[in-house]
Amino acid sequence: MIPIAFVSAITTLENLQKAVPFMKPVVKINFIRTVLESYLPQIALIVFLAMLPKFLMFLSKSEGIPSRSHAVRAASGKYFYFSVLNVFIGVTLAGSLFDNLKALQQKPSSIVTVLATSLPKNATFFLTYVALKFFIGYGLELSRIKPLIIFHLKKKYLCKTEAEVKEAWYPGDLSYATRVPGDMLILTITFCYSVIAPLILVFGVIYFGLGWLILRNQALKVYVPSYESYGRMWPHIHTRILAALFLFQVVMFGYLGVKLFVWATFLVPLIVASLIFGYVCRRKFYSGFQHTALEVACRELKQSPDLEEIFRSFIPHSLSTHKPEDHQFKGAMSRYQDYAAISAA
DSSP states (O other): OHHHHHHHHHTSHHHHHHHOGGGHHHHTSHHHHHHHHHHHHHHHHHHHHHHHHHHHHHHHHHTTOOSHHHHHHHHHHHHHHHHIIIIIIHHHHHHHHGGGHHHHHHOGGGHHHHHHHHGGGGHHHHHHHHHHIIIIIHHHHHHOHHHHHHHHHHHHHTOOSHHHHHHHHOOOOOOHHHHHHHHHHHHHHHHHTTTTOTTHHHHHHHHHHHHHHHHHHHHHHTOOOOOOOTTTHHHHHHHHHHHHHHHHHHHHHHHHHHTTOGGGGGGHHHHHHHHHHHHHHHHHTTHHHHSOOHHHHTSOOOOOOOHHHHHHHTSOTTTOOOOOOTHHHHHHHHHHHHHHHHHHO
16 A cells, blocks of 8 residues: 555645646646646556556566566566455455544444444445456457557557567467456455355356356467466465455454354354365475476477467458468378278278
8 A cells, every 4th residue: 555655645736846846837727737636646546557567577577586477476466465455455444444533533442343334335336346347347358459459559650561560469468467366356355245245246256257258268269378387377376265265254254243143253163274275285286386297397398379370360261362281181181091091901
């Protein structure tokens, strides 16, 4: 929350005039002053959040991490903690505590009661947040409007040769550094609010159901992998799922305890069992992902995909001017000849 508070603090007009003195004559214009007062903090925050994944990737590489897949996992972990602290915990505490600040000043010991009664008020916000994520997020993912606009801008102003056009068309990989934390945030929200507002389970099921259909199609038919980590992303995801589950169980225990539910103490063994399960998984299964299997390591490194072949794969055969190579049919012809010779014998 420190960087967000810092960005919000320096983007006020008074602080902006101190930091950038030559802006004083411009700020005195009424129209510009009104626009800056209304939208400057929001614009600065949006720009900061848009630059955050690149900044976290830079920090991960600055740690001395040698491989690209490891740097992506490190950036993904940082982005996950940032999202949970700012979106989930930040919004919940802000909506629960600040609205009841007067009651807390009069009776500070009532903080637990205030939290228990105010948490459901934030459920509407998170219901809307999850719904917007699968309505707008997956809609943009399927339409790919942003990559299309970027491609045409590069093609018109930057690309000079046919090779540069194909390079601008390159779809890239699945962007695990931002996609995985986003999905884990939705999972955390769905878990934690499943007791407070069970309707969020419907939105969570729709989100991950559509994600299975849409992202599976995008991963198989659109995006091109740029590296191979042999499944090392899965322990990273599994650890965050267990963290979301643990946070959900703690929130559920506190919420039911404040509601004076008699059997809330029976949730304590569930929390302990989850911690033991995570420890067993780490000791028994995670080591299998840390070291590449000998059957894989003995093979040659995977070559980078040929952009020319990817470019042709999206062109229908009836519209393609490229003639198939003869060697594509040699394997089938040789097998047919062998089969004919065996039949004759």
